[in-house]
Amino acid sequence: xxxxxxxxxxxxxxxxxxxxxxxxxxxxxxxxxxxxxxxxxxxxxxxxxxxxxxxxxxxxxxxxxxxxxxxxxxxxxxxxxxxxxxxxxxxxxxxxxxxxxxxxxxxxxxxxxxxxxxxxxxxxxxxxxxxxxxxxxxxxxxxxxxxxxxxxxxxxxxxxxxxxxxxxxxxxxxxxxxxxxxxxxxxxxxxxxxxxxxxxxxxxxxxxxxxxxxxxxxxxxxxxxxxxxxxxxxxxxxxxxxxxxxxxxxxxxxxxxxxxxxxxxxxxxxxxxxxxxxxxxxxxxxxxxxxxxxxxxxxxxxxxxxxxxxxxxx
Amino acid sequence: xxxxxxxxxxxxxxxxxxxxxxxxxxxxxxxxxxxxxxxxxxxxxxxxxxxxxxxxxxxxxxxxxxxxxxxxxxxxxxxxxxxxxxxxxxxxxxxxxxxxxxxxxxxxxxxxxxxxxxxxxxxxxxxxxxxxxxxxxxxxxxxxxxxxxxxxxxxxxxxxxxxxxxxxxxxxxxxxxxxxxxxxxxxxxxxxxxxxxxxxxxxxxxxxxxxxxxxxxxxxxxxxxxxxxxxxxxxxxxxxxxxxxxxxxxxxxxxxxxxxxxxxxxxxxxxxx
Numbered sequence: 013x014x015x016x017x018x019x020x021x022x023x024x025x026x027x028x029x030x031x032x033x034x035x036x037x038x039x040x041x042x043x044x045x046x047x048x049x050x051x052x053x054x055x056x057x058x059x060x061x062x063x064x065x066x067x068x069x070x071x072x073x074x075x076x077x078x079x080x081x082x083x084x085x086x087x088x089x090x091x092x093x094x095x096x097x098x099x100x101x102x103x104x105x106x107x108x109x110x111x112x113x114x115x116x117x118x119x120x121x122x123x124x125x126x127x128x129x130x131x132x133x134x135x136x137x138x139x140x141x142x143x144x145x146x147x148x149x150x151x152x153x154x155x156x157x158x159x160x161x162x163x164x165x166x167x168x169x170x171x172x173x174x175x176x177x178x179x180x181x182x183x184x185x186x187x188x189x190x191x192x193x194x195x196x197x198x199x200x201x202x203x204x205x206x207x208x209x210x211x212x213x214x215x216x217x218x219x220x221x222x223x224x225x226x227x228x229x230x231x232x233x234x235x236x237x238x239x240x241x242x243x244x245x246x247x248x249x250x251x252x253x254x255x256x257x258x259x260x261x262x263x264x265x266x267x268x269x270x271x272x273x274x275x276x277x278x279x280x281x282x283x284x285x286x287x288x289x290x291x292x293x294x295x296x297x298x299x300x301x302x303x304x305x306x307x308x309x310x311x312x313x314x315x316x317x318x319x320x321x322x323x324x325x326x
Numbered sequence: 327x328x329x330x331x332x333x334x335x336x337x338x339x340x341x342x343x344x345x346x347x348x349x350x351x352x353x354x355x356x357x358x359x360x361x362x363x364x365x366x367x368x369x370x371x372x373x374x375x376x377x378x379x380x381x382x383x384x385x386x387x388x389x390x391x392x393x394x395x396x397x398x399x400x401x402x403x404x405x406x407x408x409x410x411x412x413x414x415x416x417x418x419x420x421x422x423x424x425x426x427x428x429x430x431x432x433x434x435x436x437x438x439x440x441x442x443x444x445x446x447x448x449x450x451x452x453x454x455x456x457x458x459x460x461x462x463x464x465x466x467x468x469x470x471x472x473x474x475x476x477x478x479x480x481x482x483x484x485x486x487x488x489x490x491x492x493x494x495x496x497x498x499x500x501x502x503x504x505x506x507x508x509x510x511x512x513x514x515x516x517x518x519x520x521x522x523x524x525x526x527x528x529x530x531x532x533x534x535x536x537x538x539x540x541x542x543x544x545x546x547x548x549x550x551x552x553x554x555x556x557x558x559x560x561x562x563x564x565x566x567x568x569x570x571x572x573x574x575x576x577x578x579x580x581x582x583x584x585x586x587x588x589x590x591x592x593x594x595x596x597x598x599x
Contacts, residue, residue, distance in 0.1 A: 027439050030438075030439035041453075153579040155572060157554070161554065161561065229391065275471070287540070298443070302444075302447075311482075
């Protein structure tokens with residue numbers, strides 16, 4: 013098991029390297045001189061030179077990359093052009109919001125997906141199943157940001173149940189903070205709920221036909237026990253991979269959701285920085301999110317190998 | 327085979343929705359009641375009425391006409407990006423699977439790296455670099471989706487590569503290119519088609535999200551996401567602006583999803599749920 017873990021972690025490094033190269037080249041792919049791109053058309057010659065010195069834009073590209081990589085490994089993601097605050101600091105402040113949002117979204121989606129997926133599998137081809145399929149297809153077809161807008165419209169503007177502007181962090185005040193997070197989390201989690209629900213349904217359908225389930229029933233176990241204790245455990249493993257992939261969708265979707273609900277998270281920070289052409293921030297944030305996603309996938313893979321030991325020997 | 331698709335009711339509905347969208351692209355000038363770009367100061371943010379079926383936006387432009395013309399932009403961008411992803415994916419995947427060894431390794435590592443970014447984030451990053459323009463969206467979304475196609479094709483190629491008819495073709499002296507295109511690729515067709523419909527659905531959603539963030543087709547061009555972005559500022563006073571473009575997006579994506587599911591059931595019963 014340990015050997016497998018180490019192997020997977022080492023495997024991650026070249027991928028992360030490529031990711032770093034891709035992000036680094038982003039700025040250098042912008043047509044025009046990077047310095048004037050970042051400062052805008054009306055920057056003075058002195059400002060341009062200052063930025064060139066600061067970011068070392070005069071040096072050969074390989075050297076620039078090496079320097080940048082060195083700083084990144086130490087945790088220095090550069091300094092924002094707009095606010096002059098170190099990027100890492102801004103990331104740390106805002107990431108907690110995004111993390112809470114994505115975690116809540118995942119929890120909501122699993123709460124909806126697992127029971128409904130199981131139910132659809134157990135009552136296959138019945139009316140409940142049909143409704144389930146309809147619901148899940150609708151769930152993957154509705155654009156998340158539109159759902160958020162409609163939710164805001166109905167629940168905040170018309171009904172006034174939830175606040176539409178402002179923000180209170182959960183770390184300050186759990187109940188109040190939760191009120192601000194409910195709508196965004198549910199809208200973000202819906203897509204994932206639909207995908208995971210279908211996955212669970214198809215896994216369960218496969219598992220319920222297997223011999224050991226019939227054996228469990230023959231032993232006289234209640235249907236509930238058969239489903240939850242025996243079938244679900246096996247069905248869960250492939251679902252785990254889907255959950256890992258969906259976490260990427262959550263991270264991406266958080267960008268849009270935070271913009272709709274005006275949450276001070278990392279996603280909204282990226283979008284705003286793009287408008288402001290604050291490229292060090294854009295680079296740093298995207299790198300950070302990519303690393304988080306890679307690590308999350310690694311964790312999911314390791315968990316999968318825990319549930320399904322056959323994977324370790326590939 | 328077509329009879330089986332048609333027999334699946336949901337798939338049929340999906341296909342009809344797709345056809346309706348396609349038709350709409352062509353007949354837009356006749357269906358739209360107004361010029362979608364025309365500003366009308368007298369009727370700013372007007373609620374739905376006989377003259378303005380879906381109401382007007384803050385510049386007085388008819389939302390119904392904008393939604394109808396929006397189909398052109400949203401759908402053409404999605405189709406073009408999936409096409410771009412398909413072509414580049416097939417080429418990359420074909421080369422990677424066929425030649426194997428270090429070529430395969432390098433290409434697949436690059437694909438892994440590209441897939442390490444959440445899709446929307448990668449698209450946003452590329453748009454940040456290229457600037458907001460319709461063709462840049464095609465490049466961005468194409469780049470986001472092509473690793474998935476490449477992986478798919480590579481997998482199929484690997485599974486077929488060792489078979490005897492390929493060996494026979496090699497022995498006859500057929501060139502590599504011909505082998506790839508005439509013998510190996512036809513075997514990937516089924517999962518490819520399924521992936522295409524799924525990607526089209528995602529692409530429409532992604533294009534709408536990009537436009538919503540202001541990183542898609544630049545104004546005043548009506549893209550469904552654009553209209554929603556404008557609507558956001560007027561939610562309290564003109565809620566009708568938020569409803570209709572979203573319904574349009576949902577219906578289109580629903581069509582592709584339903585049809586795609588039906589296609590998958592027919593073409594690849596192993597994936598059947």
